[in-house]
Amino acid sequence: MSSLLLLNGSPRGTRSNSMKMLTRVGEGWVHGGGDEPEVLHLALEQDRTRAVEAFGAADTVVLGMPLYADSMPGLVMGFIETLAPYVGREGNPRFGFLVQSGFPEALHSRPLERYLAKLATRLGCEYAGTIVRPGGEALQVMPDRANKKLWESLREVGKSLHVGGEFDSLVLSRIAGKERLSPTMVRVMSLASKAPVTEFYWNGLLKKNGAWGKRFDAPYASA
Ligand SMILES: Cc1cc2nc3c(=O)[nH]c(=O)nc-3n(C[C@H](O)[C@H](O)[C@H](O)COP(=O)(O)O)c2cc1C
Structure with missing residues (x-):
């Protein structure tokens, strides 16, 4: 139970907020004793092709994305459709997600979170949970050292994913912060x-x- 595939679903690719966050999840996974994760960017055509095959071979997959129009980027939807051959397959990976949004309230991402939980179940994957983080665009302008607490929390959920097979729910609510602003x-x-x-x-x-x-x-x- 130690291979992890990190899929970055941001059209921004390597310089995205999604990738900054996935990187810390991967660090926590390794810290918990897991192998170095494979990272693929769905914005790159060659990675998209590889991702379908890599999904079938991984023990655990975390798919990260920005919230687009209260849902997912088209790129991610296209990728999800390529997973049809895995529906109900024996030995599917454990599946977890990361959704981060521009607006500063977690509740915007909750409908997508519910869809992703259903998706994992429909594929026949064990669902590992969804990391929801509002206010993600700030990561483009803030220096990395200003986000130490967030990075640490993401490492914690990465570690719990390896050790316990799912994201730690207490840390998830810390990462999500406010559901709704006053x-x-x-x-x-x-x-x-x-x-x-x-x-x-x-x-x-x-x-x-x-x-x-x-x-x-x-x-x-x-x-
Ligand atoms: C086309 C588009 C649609 C977006 N729609 C939403 C939205 O509905 N709600 C929201 O909170 N943020 C929205 N955002 C903001 C992104 O979710 C946010 O900037 C995110 O941090 C970008 O992450 P990335 O760097 O990983 O792509 C949208 C951004 C774009 C470009």
Whole structure:
């Protein structure tokens, strides 16, 4: 019971928040006595092909992803569809997940978490749990040393996955933080979202991705 496959479902690939978090889960797994994990990025075509085969050979798989439109990126959905041949197969891996979102409330990720638990059961995999982490986009701008507590908690769940076969539920709730912000915090966040520094970050992303000129496009609006 010691091989771990880490699947990164972020379209951002290696520099994603999902990967930063999966890396710490893998470190905890190794610390608990597991083998060095294999890491595959679903955004890379060759890794996607390899991932289907690697899924069948692994003892444990953790699939990490960002929350996209309250669900999963299309890339992840496409990968899940390629797992159809594994439905009900004897010897399927234990299956755990990581969902991290931009919004700072864990409850946005709960419907996807419920779907993922069902997915594992329908495949005939033992379900190892889902790590939910809100406010994940902050990892792009914060220095790694500012996130020591989060990294430590992720290592803890990685270790518990190896030692006990599932993510430790107490640590999962610590990682998830607030399910819902208080009305005061909602007002504070709403003001903060209009601050020039926040706009600077998102405008920078629009420009970097060549989308600045299209930011007011409304392709489905009636003419
Ligand atoms: C197309 C798109 C859709 C998104 N939808 C949501 C969403 O519905 N809820 C949310 O909280 N964050 C949403 N986000 C924010 C991402 O979940 C967040 O920035 C995440 O940390 C990105 O992780 P990554 O670096 O691993 O890709 C969305 C981001 C993109 C690009």
